Amino acid sequence: xxxxxxxxxxxxxxxxxxxxxxxxxxxxxxxxxxxxxxxxxxxxxxxxxxxxxxxxxxxxxxxxxxxxxxxxxxxxxxxxxxxxxxxxxxxxxxxxxxxxxxxxxxxxxxxxxxxxxxxxxxxxxxxxxxxxxxxxxxxxxxxxxxxxxxxxxxxxxxxxxxxxxxxxxxxxxxxxxxxxxxxxxxxxxxxxxxxxxxxxxxxxxxxxxxxxxxxxxxxxxxxxxxxxxxxxxxxxxxxxxxxxxxxxxxxxxxxxxxxxxxxxxxxxxxxxxxxxxxxxxxxxxxxxxxxxxxxxxxxxxxxxxxxxxxxxxxxxx
Ligand code: SF4
Numbered sequence: 001x002x003x004x005x006x007x008x009x010x011x012x013x014x015x016x017x018x019x020x021x022x023x024x025x026x027x028x029x030x031x032x033x034x035x036x037x038x039x040x041x042x043x044x045x046x047x048x049x050x051x052x053x054x055x056x057x058x059x060x061x062x063x064x065x066x067x068x069x070x071x072x073x074x075x076x077x078x079x080x081x082x083x084x085x086x087x088x089x090x091x092x093x094x095x096x097x098x099x100x101x102x103x104x105x106x107x108x109x110x111x112x113x114x115x116x117x118x119x120x121x122x123x124x125x126x127x128x129x130x131x132x133x134x135x136x137x138x139x140x141x142x143x144x145x146x147x148x149x150x151x152x153x154x155x156x157x158x159x160x161x162x163x164x165x166x167x168x169x170x171x172x173x174x175x176x177x178x179x180x181x182x183x184x185x186x187x188x189x190x191x192x193x194x195x196x197x198x199x200x201x202x203x204x205x206x207x208x209x210x211x212x213x214x215x216x217x218x219x220x221x222x223x224x225x226x227x228x229x230x231x232x233x234x235x236x237x238x239x240x241x242x243x244x245x246x247x248x249x250x251x252x253x254x255x256x257x258x259x260x261x262x263x264x265x266x267x268x269x270x271x272x273x274x275x276x277x278x279x280x281x282x283x284x285x286x287x288x289x290x291x292x293x294x295x296x297x298x299x300x301x302x303x304x305x306x307x308x309x310x311x312x313x314x315x316x317x
Contacts (some may be wrong), residue, residue: 001037007286008033008040012057021198022051022119024172025090025126026058029117031175032182033059043086046075048100050092050175051200052119060142072107075114081286083113083270086186093120094132097153101133107191108162110269114184115192118155119172121200122207129203136251142205155250156260159193160241166192167244171216173209174257181259190268197257212255219247219258232265277310285311 008030016022033043043061047053049068056152057061066074071089079087089096096118098296105116122135129143133153140147159167161292166188170178178196185192197216199209219225229240244261291298305312 002035003037005034008060010058010060014054016051016054017200017202018236019023019199019201020051020120021172021196021200022055025052025117025119025196025198025308026055027177028170028172028178029055029059029088030180031179032186033061035179036183036186038086038186042084043088044075044078045088045090046071046078047089048091048095050095050119050124052090052095053126055090055119069095069103071095072100072103072114072116074231075102076107076110076112079112079114080212080270080273083281083284086141087114088186089114089116091116091118092125092132093118093122093134093153093155094124097133097155097158101153101158102144104158107160108159108164108193109156111163111165111190111266112269113189113191115166115182115194117182118193118195120155120195121198121204123203125200125203125300129200141203143203154248155193155195156170157245159195160244160248160261162249163191163266164193165190165266166259166261168193168259169195169197169257171197171212171257173212174216177218177257184259188262189264189316197255215253215255216257217254219256219260222256225258227259227261228266228293229261229263237263237265269285279310 040061045056046064047055048071071091075087075089124130131148135148136152138147168181170181229237247256
């Protein structure tokens with residue numbers, strides 16, 4: 001049931017630069033949470049390090065501000081311990097596609113039901129604007145003494161090849177459009193990526209709001225665009241991934257935003273675990289009773305062993 005946006009606003013003072021695109025992402029998340037009626041007690045926002053790392057401070061939900069590049073492993077542990085929680089990762093392009101790139105790929109391979117929101121501003125804003133993994137070759141933002149000589153990572157193409165089953169791009173200044181994408185990603189069962197183009201008004205003087213103004217267009221307004229795999233068939237899946245990959249390469253006079261690919265037919269990691277450990281669904285690790293209310297342990301070592309019996313890996317000789 002929908003609830004008020006005010007329910008998700010904290011009174012924490014923000015030290016983001018005035019005009020930063022991050023404000024639009026927080027506003028879109030709060031609106032999405034309100035329209036979905038998410039229970040803050042059953043919602044977890046996990047962030048890494050960077051300007052985006054402060055996102056959990058500004059939204060009423062459980063929040064964990066973790067280490068650089070490690071938001072996804074934290075979120076993975078939380079989701080596996082209690083698969084009933086709604087888990088969202090917020091991270092920068094440097095955090096998730098630089099130091100955290102291995103974890104980003106692993107999440108796609110697992111198709112764990114987590115939504116990843118990349119605050120993609122092409123720079124390391126918190127450390128004064130160095131080139132991040134999404135800045136393109138020969139581009140020079142104002143902090144760089146020389147142009148960038150590395151090629152950029154394409155977050156959409158990387159997510160598609162890693163196995164994400166919901167892949168989209170939003171724009172932080174189109175709050176209502178982004179809100180709809182966030183709602184769809186949260187409702188999707190499986191690993192979801194939203195690559196959000198987020199102007200860094202302080203350090204990125206190339207990808208500004210002015211730059212995006214006449215270039216962005218909405219995929220859903222393209223005649224015939226349909227990103228959803230309707231049947232669990234190899235042919236249709238390949239066709240939809242191919243279409244999405246082609247669109248992901250479009251960057252210049254026209255830049256697409258919207259949903260690139262959705263495949264609801266792939267088993268989630270939670271479902272795969274439940275196949276191996278039948279009691280996982282009813283009693284995942286986070287729901288096991290291990291202590292009395294006063295903190296005294298409920299069970300001894302042997303009982304613990306019994307509780308986690310299904311998770312013990314035996315080495316075959
Ligand atoms: Fe936003 Fe850039 Fe300022 Fe960081 S440095 S708060 S990304 S405008």
